[in-house]
Amino acid sequence: MTGPRTERGRLLLVLALAAAVTAFTATVPLLRGFFDLRVYYGTVHTWVHHGGLIYDYRVPGTRYGFTYPPFAAVLMLPLALLDRTSAIAASLVVNAAALGVVLRVLAGDRWRRHGWYRWSLALCALALFEPLRDTFSFGQVNVVLLALVLTDAWLLASGRGRWAGAGIGLAAAVKLTPGLFIGTLLLAGRRRAAARATAVAAAVTALAALVDPAASRFYWTRALWDTGRVGRLDYVSNQSLQGVLARLGASGRPLWALAVLATLCVWAWRTRRAARSRDWTAAFALTGTAACLVSPITWVHHLVWLLPSFAVLVRAGHRRVAGALHAVLCTSVVWLWSDDASGLGGFLGGNLYTWIALGLLLGLPTGQPRAALSLPRALPLARSASAIAAAPSPASPAPTAVPDQPSSGVPDVAAATGAADALGRGLGRSPSSEPTGST
Numbered sequence: 221m222t223g224p225r226t227e228r229g230r231l232l233l234v235l236a237l238a239a240a241v242t243a244f245t246a247t248v249p250l251l252r253g254f255f256d257l258r259v260y261y262g263t264v265h266t267w268v269h270h271g272g273l274i275y276d277y278r279v280p281g282t283r284y285g286f287t288y289p290p291f292a293a294v295l296m297l298p299l300a301l302l303d304r305t306s307a308i309a310a311s312l313v314v315n316a317a318a319l320g321v322v323l324r325v326l327a328g329d330r331w332r333r334h335g336w337y338r339w340s341l342a343l344c345a346l347a348l349f350e351p352l353r354d355t356f357s358f359g360q361v362n363v364v365l366l367a368l369v370l371t372d373a374w375l376l377a378s379g380r381g382r383w384a385g386a387g388i389g390l391a392a393a394v395k396l397t398p399g400l401f402i403g404t405l406l407l408a409g410r411r412r413a414a415a416r417a418t419a420v421a422a423a424v425t426a427l428a429a430l431v432d433p434a435a436s437r438f439y440w441t442r443a444l445w446d447t448g449r450v451g452r453l454d455y456v457s458n459q460s461l462q463g464v465l466a467r468l469g470a471s472g473r474p475l476w477a478l479a480v481l482a483t484l485c486v487w488a489w490r491t492r493r494a495a496r497s498r499d500w501t502a503a504f505a506l507t508g509t510a511a512c513l514v515s516p517i518t519w520v521h522h523l524v525w526l527l528p529s530f531a532v533l534v535r536a537g538h539r540r541v542a543g544a545l546h547a548v549l550c551t552s553v554v555w556l557w558s559d560d561a562s563g564l565g566g567f568l569g570g571n572l573y574t575w576i577a578l579g580l581l582l583g584l585p586t587g588q589p590r591a592a593l594s595l596p597r598a599l600p601l602a603r604s605a606s607a608i609a610a611a612p613s614p615a616s617p618a619p620t621a622v623p624d625q626p627s628s629g630v631p632d633v634a635a636a637t638g639a640a641d642a643l644g645r646g647l648g649r650s651p652s653s654e655p656t657g658s659t
């Protein structure tokens with residue numbers, strides 16, 4: 221299937237898709253009411269203006285409060301200067317800017333080659349991606365953390381490794397899960413970058429301890445170990461390995477620890493191979509996927525960490541696979557088992573996003589250093605270039621033929637169409653009766 225060939229036809233298609241996406245996101249999934257932003261906002265205002273404690277605040281009518289390390293609250297202090305409407309606007313702007321950084325890094329140096337049409341289709345497809353739309357409507361921070369981490373990946377891929385590590389350190393100080401990327405740096409033999417990330421995380425954590433010693437003491441000795449503050453382990457939105465076990469009624473720590481150990485072994489093996497071939501996109505994609513699996517709680521909106529995996533699939537020529545997986549993650553299908561995840565159907569369907577993450581960890585293509593964090597040339601451009609290339613001189617060896625590479629590092633028309641087809645399948649979703657908390 222080919223798209224319209226004229227600029228007018230393309231513009232009309234983009235406008236139609238944008239209208240459909242807008243109608244879908246405004247009505248079908250239902251906005252999450254910026255619940256997590258309410259947690260951040262209430263925590264900071266109680267802390268700054270009323271002398272309350274960071275971890276004592278609860279959103280009125282709920283049991284949910286702040287669950288991040290204290291440095292996250294320090295970083296969110298500007299919220300104390302804003303009213304609620306301004307805070308929502310600021311959240312949308314910050315998340316949009318962070319998403320721009322993520323797409324820019326994943327697209328690489330040839331991002332301009334895709335033009336407005338492909339980028340418009342990609343944005344329409346991304347707007348349907350459930351983890352991303354939930355991140356925006358919850359007022360979550362995961363896209364910002366992903367942007368910090370991928371900035372370090374770009375520094376490593378572009379030969380500026382001496383500056384890498386700071387973004388990972390900041391992300392790990394805001395939420396603990398990105399700390400796994402320090403392990404990626406160690407597996408890649410980038411000890412200085414790993415040390416830099418650790419030092420940054422430790423420094424800003426110490427800063428938070430100076431700002432509020434009581435909050436730091438409470439978090440590191442009590443709140444960190446209390447998963448009940450975050451939410452129910454068996455809630456269907458928890459698409460981690462722990463969530464699968466909890467829904468099976470097997471939430472014992474030994475079994476979960478064994479599953480985590482096995483997952484980390486696969487992650488270390490595959491990530492080391494990717495990093496040794498300087499395929500930083502795949503190495504960071506594998507780490508983001510593994511982090512989602514081993515974290516005790518991985519709400520659906522945390523799965524924005526899978527976005528680099530889709531870039532890797534497209535780059536490796538598996539655009540149909542990327543489109544199909546993207547379409548599934550647009551359907552909200554796991555919520556069909558929100559009330560009862562028992563039986564074979566609940567095991568398979570209620571944990572479907574977890575199975576996708578496991579499949580990516582096991583099967584994501586790696587070892588493509590030329591394309592890492594840089595888009596390959598589009599097929600027509602590559603053929604044109606080969607047609608006009610100068611013939612080799614007798615004194616020079618003939619160049620080795622290289623197979624054509626995939627044409628895009630962002631979702632193409634097929635992926636966007638697959639995501640649009642998911643609209644009908646997502647219509648049955650009902651609003652969640654339990655918020656996922658600020659996690």
